[in-house]
Amino acid sequence: MRLTGAGAALAAALACALAVATTAAQAATDPLPSWNDGAAKQSIVSFVERVTKPGGLDFVPVPERIATFDNDGTLWAEQPFYFQLAFALDRVKALAPQHPEWKDEEPFRSLLRGDLKSALAGGEPAILQIVMATHAGMTTEQFETIVSDWTATAKHPKSARLYTEMVYQPMLEVLTYLRANGFKTFIVSGGGVEFMRPWAEKVYGIPPEQVIGSSIKTKFELRDGKPVLARLPEVNFIDDKAGKPVGIQMYIGRRPLMAFGNSDGDLQMLQWTTAGAGPRFALLVHHTDAEREWAYDRASSIGRLDTALDEARVKGWTVVSMKDDWRRVFPFAGE
Amino acid sequence: MRLTGAGAALAAALACALAVATTAAQAATDPLPSWNDGAAKQSIVSFVERVTKPGGLDFVPVPERIATFDNDGTLWAEQPFYFQLAFALDRVKALAPQHPEWKDEEPFRSLLRGDLKSALAGGEPAILQIVMATHAGMTTEQFETIVSDWTATAKHPKSARLYTEMVYQPMLEVLTYLRANGFKTFIVSGGGVEFMRPWAEKVYGIPPEQVIGSSIKTKFELRDGKPVLARLPEVNFIDDKAGKPVGIQMYIGRRPLMAFGNSDGDLQMLQWTTAGAGPRFALLVHHTDAEREWAYDRASSIGRLDTALDEARVKGWTVVSMKDDWRRVFPFAGE
Numbered sequence: 283m284r285l286t287g288a289g290a291a292l293a294a295a296l297a298c299a300l301a302v303a304t305t306a307a308q309a310a311t312d313p314l315p316s317w318n319d320g321a322a323k324q325s326i327v328s329f330v331e332r333v334t335k336p337g338g339l340d341f342v343p344v345p346e347r348i349a350t351f352d353n354d355g356t357l358w359a360e361q362p363f364y365f366q367l368a369f370a371l372d373r374v375k376a377l378a379p380q381h382p383e384w385k386d387e388e389p390f391r392s393l394l395r396g397d398l399k400s401a402l403a404g405g406e407p408a409i410l411q412i413v414m415a416t417h418a419g420m421t422t423e424q425f426e427t428i429v430s431d432w433t434a435t436a437k438h439p440k441s442a443r444l445y446t447e448m449v450y451q452p453m454l455e456v457l458t459y460l461r462a463n464g465f466k467t468f469i470v471s472g473g474g475v476e477f478m479r480p481w482a483e484k485v486y487g488i489p490p491e492q493v494i495g496s497s498i499k500t501k502f503e504l505r506d507g508k509p510v511l512a513r514l515p516e517v518n519f520i521d522d523k524a525g526k527p528v529g530i531q532m533y534i535g536r537r538p539l540m541a542f543g544n545s546d547g548d549l550q551m552l553q554w555t556t557a558g559a560g561p562r563f564a565l566l567v568h569h570t571d572a573e574r575e576w577a578y579d580r581a582s583s584i585g586r587l588d589t590a591l592d593e594a595r596v597k598g599w600t601v602v603s604m605k606d607d608w609r610r611v612f613p614f615a616g617e
Numbered sequence: 618m619r620l621t622g623a624g625a626a627l628a629a630a631l632a633c634a635l636a637v638a639t640t641a642a643q644a645a646t647d648p649l650p651s652w653n654d655g656a657a658k659q660s661i662v663s664f665v666e667r668v669t670k671p672g673g674l675d676f677v678p679v680p681e682r683i684a685t686f687d688n689d690g691t692l693w694a695e696q697p698f699y700f701q702l703a704f705a706l707d708r709v710k711a712l713a714p715q716h717p718e719w720k721d722e723e724p725f726r727s728l729l730r731g732d733l734k735s736a737l738a739g740g741e742p743a744i745l746q747i748v749m750a751t752h753a754g755m756t757t758e759q760f761e762t763i764v765s766d767w768t769a770t771a772k773h774p775k776s777a778r779l780y781t782e783m784v785y786q787p788m789l790e791v792l793t794y795l796r797a798n799g800f801k802t803f804i805v806s807g808g809g810v811e812f813m814r815p816w817a818e819k820v821y822g823i824p825p826e827q828v829i830g831s832s833i834k835t836k837f838e839l840r841d842g843k844p845v846l847a848r849l850p851e852v853n854f855i856d857d858k859a860g861k862p863v864g865i866q867m868y869i870g871r872r873p874l875m876a877f878g879n880s881d882g883d884l885q886m887l888q889w890t891t892a893g894a895g896p897r898f899a900l901l902v903h904h905t906d907a908e909r910e911w912a913y914d915r916a917s918s919i920g921r922l923d924t925a926l927d928e929a930r931v932k933g934w935t936v937v938s939m940k941d942d943w944r945r946v947f948p949f950a951g952e
Contacts, residue, residue, distance in 0.1 A: 476870070490869065491870060491871065500866060502862045511862060524836070531846050535825030535826060
């Protein structure tokens with residue numbers, strides 16, 4: 283035990299020396315360089331300083347420093363349509379040779395002809411059919427490989443960048459800044475949990491166990507003596523709107539101190555967060571930048587921001603104007 | 618920013634100095650003092666040294682060091698019956714004045730007369746009725762208070778100790794030892810997740826977001842403008858047997874490196890864990906100590922250990938004989 287213990291102590295000392303050096307270096311620099319100086323940026327920094335100041339009136343112990351982030355439209359883009367839908371459409375094309383019947387069956391028929399509008403005319407049932415045809419019927423391990431392969435190659439139709447490059451540099455900085463201040467950062471998204479986990483750690487620094495999302499049911503089976511989890515074509519949980527506080531309680535079991543969203547789908551998460559005792563923080567990303575990203579809010583079918591925007595004004599939540607508050611939007615774009 | 622940053626750096630340096638000192642101190646001492654020297658203890662220590670040795674063939678990076686623990690019979694006792702059932706029975710008594718109809722209604726009628734056997738004669742439906750009558754119908758915050766009040770006062774019928782004192786000292790040491798070696802420790806229990814969370818952090822050092830268990834559904838509601846999560850009398854998820862790998866994937870999204878259980882209810886968790894690539898570790902606590910705890914296995918209705926015991930022998934999983942391998946069982950008992 284002695285050698286191992288000494289080794290562990292040495293490793294710990296080195297890791298700590300590094301951590302301290304990093305913290306010291308950060309001290310001299312702006313932790314949010316892609317944010318313009320203004321009320322939005324100031325509200326984040328002030329809140330973090332307030333709850334982390336040792337001995338301060340509003341000090342919050344590290345285990346209670348929970349921050350939750352919506353994904354689509356908050357951490358990465360969601361236009362011209364949700365990236366997970368792009369994934370599903372690509373999967374329909376890839377699987378079509380094994381499904382000759384899709385040529386005559388909606389919504390697949392229209393999809394395969396490139397007519398997205400007709401395909402989605404069937405509304406939610408049509409989308410559910412597409413999701414189940416592309417997200418179920420394999421093991422969890424197989425699905426992880428499919429997602430990893432897709433995110434490594436598929437390109438966004440407008441930017442021609444990988445989808446995982448379409449993340450917001452200012453929000454990456456917030457994630458890093460919060461973790462440096464003892465926060466545990468979680469994703470709480472309406473998107474599929476197994477669609478996000480394969481890349482969330484690399485892209486956001488958020489490990490799989492801190493990703494909360496919608497899910498389908500899985501079933502434990504022994505196949506030739508080998509245990510697998512089969513993905514079933516049955517909805518398990520929808521982590522959107524009133525489902526977000528439910529998901530937060532189910533997975534985290536503790537009320538967030540800070541919550542970040544961008545649409546009416548995040549309203550209940552922000553309500554739940556700010557209704558907690560003591561200091562709480564809520565932020566909405568308002569997509570106001572038609573030039574560098576997209577401009578949309580009350581009338582958009584994707585990421586509609588209407589009721590939540592009104593409530594944010596009333597309650598004094600931080601509303602980020604992407605156009606005015608962000609010096610840079612994507613990591614690949616210059617300042 | 619400068620002052621805050623410098624303050625943070627100082628705090629980090631102090632925390633690190635402390636961590637290093639602690640690690641160094643541990644190096645000189647046995648991390649598992651309540652374990653007798655023998656194969657079981659050795660198997661734990663060898664495995665941890667093997668996967669944490671930098672540059673070693675079987676080295677596992679910190680983020681992948683996931684360890685899952687069953688609760689009832691693995692971390693705390695489960696005799697003469699599951700502690701959560703004791704909680705439910707106490708709740709039936711407390712709620713009886715508000716339910717005059719229970720005097721004529723099974724299983725409540727028998728329960729209130731102290732006839733547990735007749736009450737449970739109805740099998741699973743009777744138990745479900747008791748659970749729903751005592752675990753649903755309030756908000757998540759109210760339920761947390763009820764559980765906290767109960768665990769602070771209710772006493773075990775045999776030891777007359779608080780239920781939260783009926784935890785296994787050797788397993789507490791394993792939890793601490795694993796965390797000191799970079800592991801994240803999770804509970805994966807058939808018990809109710811909201812029944813365990815209020816005390817798991819204090820008793821086991823396991824935060825709410827690392828507690829996985831069975832659950833009922835909750836619903837987000839605004840009551841007089843205040844958001845609450847109402848607990849509904851409807852099963853959401855049963856985290857037992859084949860449900861354990863499902864729960865692990867749903868909550869953690871990563872296969873454990875080590876898994877600890879004590880009954881057939883843990884078999885699938887151990888199968889799922891050990892079927893992963895690279896080194897994996899599985900352990901069963903065998904209740905063999907009628908004097909200091911209880912002795913039961915294949916014939917017990919609580920914590921039955923039968924199929925899993927056979928499979929452990931075949932697959933070479935570690936089987937702990939409580940009587941022979943543990944120097945001490947409970948923290949309150951001398952060596």
